[in-house]
Amino acid sequence: xxxxxxxxxxVSVIRENFPSEVISVESPYDFLTVNLKxxxxxxxxxxxxxxxxxxxxxxxxxxxxxxxxxxxVMYQLHKLTENKRIRLKIAxxxxxxxxxxxxxxxxxANWMERETYDFFGxxxxxxxxxxxxxxxxxxxxxxMRKEYPLEDQTREDKNNDMFxx
Amino acid sequence: xxxxxxxxxxxDIPAQEEKQYSYLNLGPTHPATHxxxxxxxxxxxxxxxxxxxxxxxxxxAFEKLAERRPFYQITPIxxxxxxxxxxxxxxxxxxxxxxxLKLEIPKRxxxxxxxxxxxxxxxxxxxxxxxIGQDVGATTGFLYLFQYRERIYEIYEEICGARLTTNIGxxxxxxxxxxxKTWEKIENWLKDFPPAFEEFxxxxxxxRIFMDRTINCGPISAERALxxxxxxxxxxxxxxxxxxRVMNPYSSYEEFDFIVPVGTQGDTYDRFMVRQQEMWESVxxxxxxxxxxxxxxxxxxxxxxPEYVLPPKEEVYNNMEALIYQFKNIMGETDIPKGEVYHxxxxxxxxxxxxxxxxxxxxxxxxxxRRPCFIFYQAYxxxxxxxxxxxxxxxxxxxxxxxxxxxx
Numbered sequence: 001x002x003x004x005x006x007x008x009x010x011v012s013v014i015r016e017n018f019p020s021e022v023i024s025v026e027s028p029y030d031f032l033t034v035n036l037k038x039x040x041x042x043x044x045x046x047x048x049x050x051x052x053x054x055x056x057x058x059x060x061x062x063x064x065x066x067x068x069x070x071x072x073v074m075y076q077l078h079k080l081t082e083n084k085r086i087r088l089k090i091a092x093x094x095x096x097x098x099x100x101x102x103x104x105x106x107x108x109a110n111w112m113e114r115e116t117y118d119f120f121g122x123x124x125x126x127x128x129x130x131x132x133x134x135x136x137x138x139x140x141x142x143x144m145r146k147e148y149p150l151e152d153q154t155r156e157d158k159n160n161d162m163f164x165x
Numbered sequence: 166x167x168x169x170x171x172x173x174x175x176x177d178i179p180a181q182e183e184k185q186y187s188y189l190n191l192g193p194t195h196p197a198t199h200x201x202x203x204x205x206x207x208x209x210x211x212x213x214x215x216x217x218x219x220x221x222x223x224x225x226a227f228e229k230l231a232e233r234r235p236f237y238q239i240t241p242i243x244x245x246x247x248x249x250x251x252x253x254x255x256x257x258x259x260x261x262x263x264x265x266l267k268l269e270i271p272k273r274x275x276x277x278x279x280x281x282x283x284x285x286x287x288x289x290x291x292x293x294x295x296x297i298g299q300d301v302g303a304t305t306g307f308l309y310l311f312q313y314r315e316r317i318y319e320i321y322e323e324i325c326g327a328r329l330t331t332n333i334g335x336x337x338x339x340x341x342x343x344x345x346k347t348w349e350k351i352e353n354w355l356k357d358f359p360p361a362f363e364e365f366x367x368x369x370x371x372x373r374i375f376m377d378r379t380i381n382c383g384p385i386s387a388e389r390a391l392x393x394x395x396x397x398x399x400x401x402x403x404x405x406x407x408x409x410r411v412m413n414p415y416s417s418y419e420e421f422d423f424i425v426p427v428g429t430q431g432d433t434y435d436r437f438m439v440r441q442q443e444m445w446e447s448v449x450x451x452x453x454x455x456x457x458x459x460x461x462x463x464x465x466x467x468x469x470x471p472e473y474v475l476p477p478k479e480e481v482y483n484n485m486e487a488l489i490y491q492f493k494n495i496m497g498e499t500d501i502p503k504g505e506v507y508h509x510x511x512x513x514x515x516x517x518x519x520x521x522x523x524x525x526x527x528x529x530x531x532x533x534x535r536r537p538c539f540i541f542y543q544a545y546x547x548x549x550x551x552x553x554x555x556x557x558x559x560x561x562x563x564x565x566x567x568x569x570x571x572x573x
Contacts, residue, residue: 028505057394059518059535083412108394111543134221134572150233
């Protein structure tokens with residue numbers, strides 16, 4: 001019960017300091033997840049870093065939702081002193097996903113953002129070196145987007161009704 | 166050496182006018198890099214002025230592959246990330262799925278898993294520490310301790326049939342029970358390893374030459390380590406006692422009595438010593454787990470949830486019900502809940518996280534691996550700046566950068 005109380009506290013703190021930024025709050029599998037508007041995400045993370053001591057960036061990744069035409073960016077922060085984790089999500093438009101860089105707060109975000117750029121094409125504005133990291137430089141697509149299927153779609157010997165996606 | 170460098174990689178290193186620097190390619194296939202990754206070093210004599218790491222040489226698109234593979238087929242992918250301790254990756258993935266499916270895992274299975282995971286941790290740390298010795302010129306320890314790593318691999322072989330890419334365990338438990346031979350091998354290993362390890366420690370731990378070579382070599386402060394999201398032994402060597410096994414216990418780690426060793430300086434020697442100490446703690450954990458297993462019913466090695474757990478092969482061939490469940494599991498007819506799960510385990514290198522989004526299909530909608538190597542390796546240029554080339558080599562080996570985990 002106490003867990004929920006403090007989690008709600010964090011959400012209400014965010015709501016207080018950044019009114020109308022929180023879209024929704026959920027807690028899938030007991031993991032506090034806050035969906036935010038994209039505009040002030042870096043300010044919010046900076047605030048959590050300075051005032052609430054969420055000083056460890058666990059991970060950062062992109063998720064593509066072609067039906068909503070959005071690319072989500074997920075930030076996962078960890079407050080090591082109290083062992084609290086929080087996940088922040090923002091949705092960016094598919095055709096021009098742009099968000100300010102987090103490297104100003106966490107140097108660790110450097111390669112994570114490069115990876116997200118490499119696979120989803122999310123542009124992190126102000127990033128010191130936003131180039132591809134795992135794929136070849138000549139690649140022209142962002143391969144983790146859902147429009148690039150893993151298998152050859154012209155194959156006729158395989159029935160997708162039977163074998164799923 | 167300066168003629169052959171890749172200029173596109175160097176574009177962000179500005180040219181100096183008054184001083185002549187030379188550029189040195191460390192890698193991609195240099196034996197001392199223990200994997201395929203390149204570092205373009207900007208050198209002033211033998212002092213490193215800057216480094217530009219290039220990674221991705223063995224990128225195999227695991228996250229994309231995982232989007233088209235049924236859940237039970239993702240385990241072999243996880244093997245190939247940190248291939249020095251694949252069982253931890255396998256178990257981490259099984260536990261992620263069990264969290265998604267809300268499966269209750271019997272205590273005995275959890276303890277069996279702990280034995281496997283701690284053996285894997287020891288084998289991972291053996292590689293890292295003996296290679297630090299190797300890189301400073303002490304080959305004896307490397308060859309000596311590798312015999313015991315070989316015997317850990319024999320234990321894996323006894324449990325799952327494979328050695329390096331283990332694919333050990335299944336969602337919901339293990340594929341088969343530990344045989345008597347397995348227990349015998351574990352017991353023998355536990356008898357033989359401590360004295361050998363003691364001897365290895367006495368070769369290096371207080372060795373004057375080794376200490377001179379490694380102390381204050383490639384240090385990182387606790388603040389910088391946290392800013393770079395270090396985890397595992399590298400973070401603990403800097404003095405932060407963050408261990409996932411203690412912070413977010415999984416698989417009943419909370420019942421075990423062990424110490425989380427921490428260093429103070431975050432240099433190569435501290436990283437070496439933290440790993441040394443962790444191996445002793447792992448031995449302690451394995452012994453406790455064996456004691457605990459003796460109190461549990463001996464026939465249990467998997468959860469009782471036939472919809473999700475693959476039945477044993479002999480039952481599949483002889484029992485209609487098991488065959489049906491096998492078919493349903495393999496063909497993806499089971500209901501997978503929708504949801505979003507993050508599960509992390511303490512891998513050989515730190516917090517190994519699995520972020521899974523399931524939309525109810527037979528494959529994940531999105532699976533993201535939080536690979537500790539990938540995250541802490543970006544601090545490498547900062548750690549070797551202003552140091553000798555030979556320090557760069559042992560700093561890299563003491564960070565235990567595994568190319569498979571780096572590139573996913």
